[in-house]
Amino acid sequence: MNRYISQERSRQVLQRLESSGFAFAYEKEKHRVVLSDEAGNEQLYFRLPIVLPPPGTNIPAEEPQVNYVIVLIQSGNCAMGYFENGINFDHKVFRSYMVRKKQGKSQIKYLKTKGKSRAGSRVRLGETVEFFENINERLQEYFEEHEVHRIAISCSKTLIPYLYNSKVPTPFDKHDPRLYKIPKHIHTPIYEVMLDANRFLLKGELIYEEAQQPIVDELLGEDIDFSDDADDFYY
Template identity: 75%
Template sequence: MNRFLSKEKAEELLHTIRSSSIPHVYDPEKHRLALLDEAGNEQLYFRLPLTIPSPTATQAEAQVNYVILLIQSGNCAIGYFEDGINLDHKVFRSYMVRKKQGKSQIKYLKTKGKSRAGSRVRLGETVEFFENINGRLQEYFEEHYIHRIAISCSKTLIPYLFNSKVETPFSKNDPRLYKIPKHIHTPIYEVMLNANKFLMKGEVIYDEAHQEYVEKLLPVSELYMPDEDEEDSWDEAEPDWE
């Protein structure tokens, strides 16, 4: 089960966990706490809003600056945010999909290899697509200190992002990378804003057997059910980038 919290309620819950000395472990990669019982067994997960700094930080930042990067074949939405506010964004589109088959040129190459002029055009646009993405990323990283990089990108496209002639301003193993635990629809500006809305919420993830434990932590009235855009939020089967 998963239930959501506003940022304010999430901060209150985090304070309760700390002040009550509830055993927990912080996972920086997923920006969440695992609450433990006396035997060290995980009782539930508490995903923190992206705008709440790491609870292990020695000194809390005045604000959290982050980039949201959503990439699918031929579509990308990218934006720079400060404490949840979008200050700049860009949407990129590219001719990367074979219309009849509905398959990206990258995937087609894995089975058929290079072919006609249309394929060469799509490959050229693919190269330019990732160069444009990395160019905008470099602008953000040159102008701002970035605390987090929230990303949704398929395993197939990751090599093209990091092997572009225009370098990505962070490595594939950068500890600031945060794989968005949510299914993302075709990246456009509105989809990016919905992803940001999701990232600004806290989320309590637990088995129904631990309902009583959850109710001891905070009133059920402070939790709310996911809406249609949130109900597919947590996805443990995200692709491995390695």
């Protein structure tokens, strides 16, 4: 089961978790907390909202601003933006001629199966190179103008090498601790899809089996006011 909860409720659940006797560990690369039983078996996962700090962080009275970028890349399509505390301050959509129309296959995948190709393919490859250069140029602008705390990305393994090996380098490497792979299927990247991904990242998510419902109930707590969380839902 998947239950999505608001930032405020997520904050309360995290506080309840830290003050309880639950055994848990924080997975930085997934920005989530894993609860285990006495035998060490994983029972429940709690993905934190992207703007919420990990457990054990000393949060000042006034919570610090969290700046992040979202980068969604598919063959020939990219939507990206810069956000501060969940608010989008800049965005850009890139499109490129990277897909062979008849086969519906990206030129990158085609080359891996068919080898060298002709003029049309060279055009597509040229546009692929420019596509990733444009992405990295915009990323460099974000990182030069702002302090970026997190990098939320969705990009297939096939395209990752083109991102990092571009003539215009990314302002981070593939091992940057700020990187966060978005745990959600992303449709063709456009502005609206990026905003939908942002709404997803701003919510907490409890992932568990039905047998763990009592643990979820305890974490949520009956004394928490849920009146402002009408948008919480299950999957």
